[in-house]
Amino acid sequence: MDMAQAQGTQRPETAPDPALALRGISVRFGGLTALDDVSLQVPEGGTVGIIGPNGAGKTTLFNVICGFVRPDAGTISWEGRELRPRPHRLVRLGIARTLQGIGLFPGLTVLENVMAGAGDRKKIGFGSSLIALPRSDRAERELRGTAMARLDEFKIAEYAGRKPDDLPYPVRKKVALARALVAQPRLLLLDEPAGGLGSDDIEELAALIRSLPRRRGGGATVMLVEHHMDLVMEVCQQVVVLDFGRVIATGTPEQIKDDPAVAEAYLGSAATEGDQPRDGAADGGPA
Amino acid sequence: MSRSTLLRHLVVTVACGVLLFGLTYALDPFRDYQLATAAAYLCATAGLTLLAGQSGQLSLGQGALMAVGGYTVALVQNQFGAHNVTTQWALLGSLVAAICVASVAGAVIGVAAARLRGPYLAGLTLVVAVAVPSIGTLWHSLLHGDQGLSVYLLPAPASLGETFPLERWQAWLAVIAALLTMLALGNLSSGRFGRTMRAVRDDEIAAKLAGINVAGTQVTAFVVSAACAGLGGGMLAVLAQSVSPGAYAFTLSLNLLLAVVVGGLGSLTGAVWGSVLLVLLPWLADDLTNSLIHSPAAQQRLAGNLSLAIFGLLLVIVMIAAPGGIQGLLNRAGRRVRGRRERVAAYRAEPSAPDAQPHAPAASRTSIPNP
Numbered sequence: 001m002d003m004a005q006a007q008g009t010q011r012p013e014t015a016p017d018p019a020l021a022l023r024g025i026s027v028r029f030g031g032l033t034a035l036d037d038v039s040l041q042v043p044e045g046g047t048v049g050i051i052g053p054n055g056a057g058k059t060t061l062f063n064v065i066c067g068f069v070r071p072d073a074g075t076i077s078w079e080g081r082e083l084r085p086r087p088h089r090l091v092r093l094g095i096a097r098t099l100q101g102i103g104l105f106p107g108l109t110v111l112e113n114v115m116a117g118a119g120d121r122k123k124i125g126f127g128s129s130l131i132a133l134p135r136s137d138r139a140e141r142e143l144r145g146t147a148m149a150r151l152d153e154f155k156i157a158e159y160a161g162r163k164p165d166d167l168p169y170p171v172r173k174k175v176a177l178a179r180a181l182v183a184q185p186r187l188l189l190l191d192e193p194a195g196g197l198g199s200d201d202i203e204e205l206a207a208l209i210r211s212l213p214r215r216r217g218g219g220a221t222v223m224l225v226e227h228h229m230d231l232v233m234e235v236c237q238q239v240v241v242l243d244f245g246r247v248i249a250t251g252t253p254e255q256i257k258d259d260p261a262v263a264e265a266y267l268g269s270a271a272t273e274g275d276q277p278r279d280g281a282a283d284g285g286p287a
Numbered sequence: 288m289s290r291s292t293l294l295r296h297l298v299v300t301v302a303c304g305v306l307l308f309g310l311t312y313a314l315d316p317f318r319d320y321q322l323a324t325a326a327a328y329l330c331a332t333a334g335l336t337l338l339a340g341q342s343g344q345l346s347l348g349q350g351a352l353m354a355v356g357g358y359t360v361a362l363v364q365n366q367f368g369a370h371n372v373t374t375q376w377a378l379l380g381s382l383v384a385a386i387c388v389a390s391v392a393g394a395v396i397g398v399a400a401a402r403l404r405g406p407y408l409a410g411l412t413l414v415v416a417v418a419v420p421s422i423g424t425l426w427h428s429l430l431h432g433d434q435g436l437s438v439y440l441l442p443a444p445a446s447l448g449e450t451f452p453l454e455r456w457q458a459w460l461a462v463i464a465a466l467l468t469m470l471a472l473g474n475l476s477s478g479r480f481g482r483t484m485r486a487v488r489d490d491e492i493a494a495k496l497a498g499i500n501v502a503g504t505q506v507t508a509f510v511v512s513a514a515c516a517g518l519g520g521g522m523l524a525v526l527a528q529s530v531s532p533g534a535y536a537f538t539l540s541l542n543l544l545l546a547v548v549v550g551g552l553g554s555l556t557g558a559v560w561g562s563v564l565l566v567l568l569p570w571l572a573d574d575l576t577n578s579l580i581h582s583p584a585a586q587q588r589l590a591g592n593l594s595l596a597i598f599g600l601l602l603v604i605v606m607i608a609a610p611g612g613i614q615g616l617l618n619r620a621g622r623r624v625r626g627r628r629e630r631v632a633a634y635r636a637e638p639s640a641p642d643a644q645p646h647a648p649a650a651s652r653t654s655i656p657n658p
Contacts, residue, residue: 066496091498099496105489108482116486117497126507132293132474140478141290183498 018077019044019221020065020187025074027060027245034060035071036245042187042238045213047222049232051256052242053265058225059100061242062189065223066090066097078187091118096185098176100192100225104164110175111160114147117179150178154208170201177208181220188212190224194231202231209235233257241265292477300470307462316454320526321566323454326461327522328562330468332546333555334515337472339544340553341481342508343488344400348412350540351419352513353520355392356385357530358423360521361436368439375444378525382464385521386514393513397506416540420532435531438524461522468515472555475511484508538595545598549605551612560613564601569594 018041027035035057042048050058063069065076067085076083078093090096096117104113128136151157154174164172173193180188193209194202209231213219226232232239233253241249241256243265249256256262311319335349363381396415400408423430430436443456475481486494487504494501524530546565551557572594576586609616 068492087492087495088498088500090496097496099493103490103493103496105486105493107485107489112482112485116482116494116499126480129478129480130471130475132291132296132478134291134293136478137290137292140292143479179497 018042019046019079020083020223021077022061022065023075023077025061025064025071025076027057027064027069027071033245035064038074038242038245038247040240040247040250042221042223044221045219046238047209047213047224047236049236049239049253050223050225050242051227051229051232051239055244056242056265057245058242059191060245062097062191062223062225065095065189091183091185094184094186095189096180096183096187097189098180098191098193100195102164102169102172102176104172104176104179106163106165108163109161110156110164110167111144111147111151113164113175114150114179114182115143117182118143118146147178147182150182151175154178169196170198173197173201173205181215184218185220186218188220188222190222190226192226193224194226194228202228206231206234292474296470296473296477299473300466304462304466307466308459311455311458311462314458316452319452319454319458321570323458323461323526324523325562325566326458326465327519327526328543328546328565329465329559330519330522331516332519332543332550332558332562332565333465333468333472334512334519335543336547336550336553336555336558336561337476337484337515338508338512339547341476341488342484342505344505344508345405345409345544346400346412346509346512347409347540347544348396348415348419349512349516349543350535350537351416352389352393352396352516353523353539354419354530354532354535356389356517356520357524357535358430358436359385359388359517360524361438361530362429364439364525365436373441375441378441378460382518382521382525385517387517389517389520390510390514393510393516394506397509397513400509401502401505412540413537416537420535420537423532433532435529435534438528438530440525440528457526460525464518464522468518469555469559472511472515476555480504480507542598545602549598549601549612551614554612554614556617557612557614564598568597568601572597 020042021040023039025035025038026033038057038061040048050061052058060069064071065083065085067087067090076085078095083093085095105116108116125136148157148160151160154177156171156174156178159167159171159175164175167175173196177190177193180190190209193205197205209222209224212222222235224232224236236253239249239251239253239256240247241259241262248261248265249259251259307322311322314322331349331353335346339345360381363384364378367377367381396412399411403411423435424432443451443453447456476484483494483499483504486497486499487501491501494504520535523534527534542565546561547558548561549564550559550561569591573590576589576593580586580589605612611618
């Protein structure tokens, strides 16, 4: 499968079955263009990394996919259907995201945090929880079991009853990941998963991310924004490089490493006018 | 511990009911009336502690929602009176009407509230608290302005005996209302809805990404607390057998909030302590002034005011010494007694109602998040 992926990524247009596809996404905040005609495809079961210098628009791209930012132009499709994302409906569509930093609920225990990640998937009516009908009890027990299994999987079950603020940073990161996974998403968006982690923890994280597409009970396609280049090169089959809101390179980690445009974007260069031909395309879409 | 939440909560509710039933016989009519008043307050404070402590929405307008309930009961009861309805069940109809009307009012405020945060929400509800009582003056022909309405109330059922005090009957009614409120709110806050509310309170963005409808949850919480306030206000009307703007003045809203914070924000048991204090403090303060100060003029000046001062002082002390309120202190003491290991073991087996267990919903933190 990995080989098929690697071949597919060379010409993304011919990739067999993109789970998520962005076409011509542009976002402007006032006069600032945060994303400019960004198109990319995430193949099903693949792991795609988004990299780029600070302010390149990586997190904005995630915010567009999640519906926090409405694009001025462009379309998103998810599993073959057009996606008009609204944040609280994503879980139902099979998309989960972790936040930069942590974003755990400080007033909930670790277990409750993970349980909360399932959202409304198992619909328990307001009425039946008002009188605590047995079936709302049963659904809660089931959910607690699923959440506990995630904690066990990440070897953090011992913290189940603790509040997240009391815990070491790497544990909190794992809790956030467990919360994102509890709803069994088919697409997982990881926003700087390695941020603030030590090298041992990053090793563990890399192994975990690599295992995500092959998880039992439904693997997940992964998209991650990350500054930690070693992690990206290690886990991603395809890397998209953003700079000033534009895609300046797409390819396998090896291709990206050798791409002069990428080195330029990161290290700076006099030749900043090099990508002028793309300007015309950016204004093409309807606002 | 039973695996069924309903069964567990029902056992506690029935046990409290039996205890309080016995208590009403042990108390004289004046004490029964105090018990009834505390129970009526509890309906409202329990709803408010859920709203402010668990869903993170601060409301200064619960007194106004109680007024809505109170006036609804008055109007419906008086219609029953005018048509010579003599069944006790009619009161149930009035109270249900009070709950419904207050819920609708709560939904309207809640929809606006879901767009507002922190001090702005407090401001909006403050306006509601100040404005609603003056509606009584606006529709003078129907609501009789500052004078208010008297509430038609049947005497205690004849089967209880001719000498059965009305106050004891009122205490029964109010205690039943309070217990049902506590049961429903206990179920809600220990289940998925409670977790959802607390998630929304803690981090709205993360809550959205977890699939939670943030605005929907906030409005629902507001409606639930409004329904409770409506029931509490209706019950107060039944107790006083009258309603007037003065009975539901802005100080009532403030007192409810004080009671909730002193009792322990977000904790239903804390709401019990708060409601009891709301009734006991004014009475104790009056007793104190009467025994310490012999000048009638000074007594008159202090009457009613001393309790407010004590309540304010208590609030300051609680905020400094025990931000989790009375229930927070009790939880801490309980935890120390039970010890750590047992808690962890019990937790993995079956976490139960958020009030009783170590993972009390942020009772120990200041629970109104400031976005």
